[in-house]
Amino acid sequence: MKNRLEEFRSQRGWTQQELADQVEVSRQTIISLENGRYNPSILLAFRLARLFQMPIEDLFLYSPEEENHE
Amino acid sequence: MKNRLEEFRSQRGWTQQELADQVEVSRQTIISLENGRYNPSILLAFRLARLFQMPIEDLFLYSPEEENHE
DNA sequence: ATAATATGTACAGTTTACTTTACATGGGAG
DNA sequence: CTCCCATGTAAAGTAAACTGTACATATTAT
Numbered sequence: 001m002k003n004r005l006e007e008f009r010s011q012r013g014w015t016q017q018e019l020a021d022q023v024e025v026s027r028q029t030i031i032s033l034e035n036g037r038y039n040p041s042i043l044l045a046f047r048l049a050r051l052f053q054m055p056i057e058d059l060f061l062y063s064p065e066e067e068n069h070e
Numbered sequence: 071m072k073n074r075l076e077e078f079r080s081q082r083g084w085t086q087q088e089l090a091d092q093v094e095v096s097r098q099t100i101i102s103l104e105n106g107r108y109n110p111s112i113l114l115a116f117r118l119a120r121l122f123q124m125p126i127e128d129l130f131l132y133s134p135e136e137e138n139h140e
Numbered sequence: 141a142t143a144a145t146a147t148g149t150a151c152a153g154t155t156t157a158c159t160t161t162a163c164a165t166g167g168g169a170g
Numbered sequence: 171c172t173c174c175c176a177t178g179t180a181a182a183g184t185a186a187a188c189t190g191t192a193c194a195t196a197t198t199a200t
Contacts, residue, residue, distance in 0.1 A: 001113070015146060026189055031148065038187060041156085042112045043071070046132040056126050062116040085176060096159055101178065108157060111186085 002061040006034045008052050023047040072131040076104045078122050093117040 009019050009030075016030045025044060032038055040048065040060070049056045079089050079100075086100045095114060102108055110118065110130070119126045 016148095017146080027147090028190080029188055032188085035148080039112050041187060042109050042115050042126075042130065043132075043137065044187085045112050045115075046130075047134075047137075050132075050134070056112075060112065060116075062113075062120075064117075064120070067113065067117075086178095087176080097177090098160080099158055102158085105178080111157060114157085 001039050001066065002036070002063075003033065004059055004061070005030070005048070008059070009034075019051075022051055071109050071136065072106070072133075073103065074129055074131070075100070075118070078129070079104075089121075092121055 005019075009016070014022075016034070017027050020027045020030045023044060024047070029044075033040055045056050045060060049059050052059060075089075079086070084092075086104070087097050090097045090100045093114060094117075099114075103110055115126050115130060119129050122129060
């Protein structure tokens, strides 16, 4: 799933470590999210959306077509 | 995390199995979500929100106070 | 040059979401 | 009463999210 994490983080002048600290995950987790290695848990998604003050849907861009796992 | 799954499901007259089929998970998963055994993945949350035609935030009720894992 | 900072990769380990199967219970409908 | 259906629990297994550590590289500052 695509996301706009890096965009909003650097918009605010934050490092990956600073973002990680604010939502209480490791720096590795932020890197993996930004680089699309995996999707956040819903709890982390809520924390990030809250931090950036926007709905989850604005931060994480869901598209059903990406979900073809037959 | 609290959610309103059962409420919206029975509002529509659906069984757990019918809901499970529509979002392509097992019935066990729906039971576990409804009974608060665990939280959905963000992908499943998106699928459910889409099905019920509402934002994730309306279906799954996040409260930071529940998250005290020090 | 070298020291510090920011980003990235790799890998092994833990936790949790989700599956499958099997079985229990309670409420209608015949 | 018995059959069916919806809901629930339990347990073992897999997949994916997340952690910690260690190392590489590029940029900037001293």
